[in-house]
Amino acid sequence: MRLGFFLDLNRCLGCRACEGACQNWKGPGFPRRLVRAFAGQVRGRWQEYYLSLACNHCENPECFRVCPARTYNKRRDGIVLHNSGRCSGCNRCVRACPFGAPRYNLTTGKVEKCDLCVERIDNGLAPACVEACPVKALQVLQLDEGKELGERWVPGLADVNITQPTLRLKAPEEGEKFLLVG
C-alpha cells in the first residue's frame, strides 16, 4: 500500500484553507503546503487553476538521495519522513527537490517539510490540510499497482519523470463559453 495526495483541479478554489490548517497543526514557522496559481496556454487554450502542493512523497525521493546525514527515510506506505534530529541544515535537499517541498527554517537552522501528518494517518485521521479543504479538492489516496487514479503531471508542475511523485491530479475540464462580441 502506498499513499499519495490527490488534487482535483476542478474543485480547488485557491482559498488556502489547507495552508492555514497546516500551519495551525504544525505550529509556528511556515506552512508545509503552498497554493500557487497557474495561468497559461495549455494546448492552445488559456487555462487558470490552483496547485496546492506539499511534499509529493516521491517514489524516488531526491531529498533522500542527496542528504549526507541520512536524515530522510521512506516508510512502507510511501510517506517520506525527515528526521530533524539528524538534519545539519546543509540545504542540499532544498536545492534538489524539484517541487520546493523541503524548506529551511531560519529560526531552527534545520529543514522542514510535509510528513503527510503521519501522526494523524497512524491514528486513522486525514492530514490537517485534507480535513480543512471545504470542497474536498484535496484527498489522500491509496495507490495500488496497475490502477490509474489521475494525471501524474499538469502544466505548472515541475518535472515528475525523475522523482516519480505519488501525487495524482484531476485535470481541469472546460465548459462552453459565450463571450460578448465587441
Added chain:
Amino acid sequence: MARAGYLMLWGANPAWTAVHQMEYIYQARERGARLVVIDPVFTATAARADFYVQIKPGSDGALALGLARQLWQKGLVDNYYLENHVQGWPEWREYLAGLDPRELAAITGVQPELMARLAEEYAAGNPAAIWIGIGLQRHINGGQNIRAINTLAAMTGNMGREGGGVYYASPVAGDLFTTSWPGWMRPAGSERQIPVYDLARGLEEAGSPPVKMALLANANPLGQNATTQELHRALANLDLVVLSGQFLTVTARAADIFLPATTFLESWDVVPSYWHRWIGINEPAVPPRGECRSDIQMVSDLARVLNQMSPGSCPFPSGWTEEEWLEQVFNPEVYRLLGIDHYRDLLDGPRELKLPANPWAGGRFATPSGRYEIYSNRAAAAGLPSLPVYQPAAAGTEAYPYRLLTTHTSAGLNSQFYNLGYAPEPLALVNPRLARERGLGDGSPARLYNEWGEIIIPVVISELVPPQTILCHQQPLPGGQVINDLTPPLATDMGTITSGGPGIAYYDTFVNIVPV
C-alpha cells in the same frame, strides 16, 4: 442547493465570495446537475461551469424577459402553478408578447438563439434553482431586474420546489431577533433619515436642526460610500466626528475621536446569517484589551450621561451587561425555532432554526394576495411599475463612456481585511477593444476619472471583461486612493421596500480612462 437538477448562478461568484457553498454546488453537479453561470465577468465560478454566458452589465432584466418570453412562446410554463399560485399571469403574458427579441438581444448582447437555449434548459431542469448575486442590486434598475428573474421561477413552478426556487440574501434569521424589540428601540417621530447613497449632500443640506456631530460605528463611509471626497468635506465641516472601530481605516483617520471597539474575541454576540438558518453564539475568549469596549457598552454609557445631563432624555437602557442584552434579544419564538430554553445551550454548538428549506413550498406567499405577485399593487404604491418591466440601467456619456465594476476579491469583504495585506496587486482590467480605443498598454498605469474624482492604477488587458467596461476588484489602492471617489450619488430602485432606504447603485458608475 445540492438537490438542484439545474443550477443557474446569475451574477454570483461563490468560488471567491462564498467558498462554503461550492461544496453543495459540486454535490449537485456530481448528481448530474448542469451548472450555468450568467455574469458580465468571466469569474472563477464561471470557469467551473458547464455553460457560461456573458451579459452586458445591468441588462439582467432584459435577459430574464427574453427567457420569460421564450418560456411563454414555447409553452414551457407550469399552467397549474400559474393558475393557482401566481397573480398577474395574463398581464405578464400580454407584456411578454409585445417584446421584440432582437431588441432584447441588443440590450443584453445575448443572441435570441442563446436565450431560447437557456430557457429550454431551465424549463427542463427538475428542479431548477437560480442563485442571484448581490451585485445585481447595485444598479438603478437592480430591483426590477431581480423581479424579472424571479418570474422565471414562478412561471415554471420552480419557486415552490425543494431544490429549486431562487436564492438571495434572506433577512429572516436576523429579523427574528429584532421584531420583538420594545418601543424604545424605535422612538416614534424622533428619527430623521439621511439617504446613504447621497450622505455627503444629506449632511450638508439637513436643516432644522442642522447636523453638527456624527457618531460612526461598524462603518467606513469614507472608503465605501459614494462621492467620498465630498463626504470627506461634509464630515470635516461638522463640529465633532466620533468613530468606534477596530482598525485605523480611512474614516478613522478623519475622525476627531477614535474609540477602540472590542473584536469578537472580547465580547458576547449572536451570530445569525442572511444565507443559512443556523444561529450561533459568540463567547468572548479574552477580556477586553486595553481601553476597548463593545459598541453596546459605549451607547449604554452615553445614554447614562445624557440622562444625567437631562433626565429622561434617552430611553435606551444603560445598566445592562452584554449577557443581559442576550437575555433580551433571545425571545420565546427564537427559542421555539431553535428547540432550546436558554441561549447558553448554544455554547455546545450552533443550532438550525426549524424553518422550511424552501419557504414557499406550500404555495402560499407573504403577499397581500397570498400568491406570487408578478403583478404587484404594492410595487405600484411604492412608485414602481406593477409588472417587472424592463427599466434601463444608467448609460455612459460622451465624456465618461466606460462602466466601472468594483466586485469583491477572494481576500476581502468591501474594505474589511485591507489591513491584512493579503490582497493581490490592485489592477484595472479592461477589454482589448477598450485598450485599443484609449491607447492603453498592458501593465502600464492609467488614470480613471469622472466628475467626482480620479485614481491612478495599472491596467491589465483581459478578454474576460466585457467591452466598454473596466473592472477594479475591491482592494486597497496605493497611496491611500479610494475607488469610491468615482462613485456617483445614485440610488437603487427597491432599497426603500427591502431594507428601509435606497442603496448605492455602485455599478452604474461611469468613467473615462487615459494612459499616464
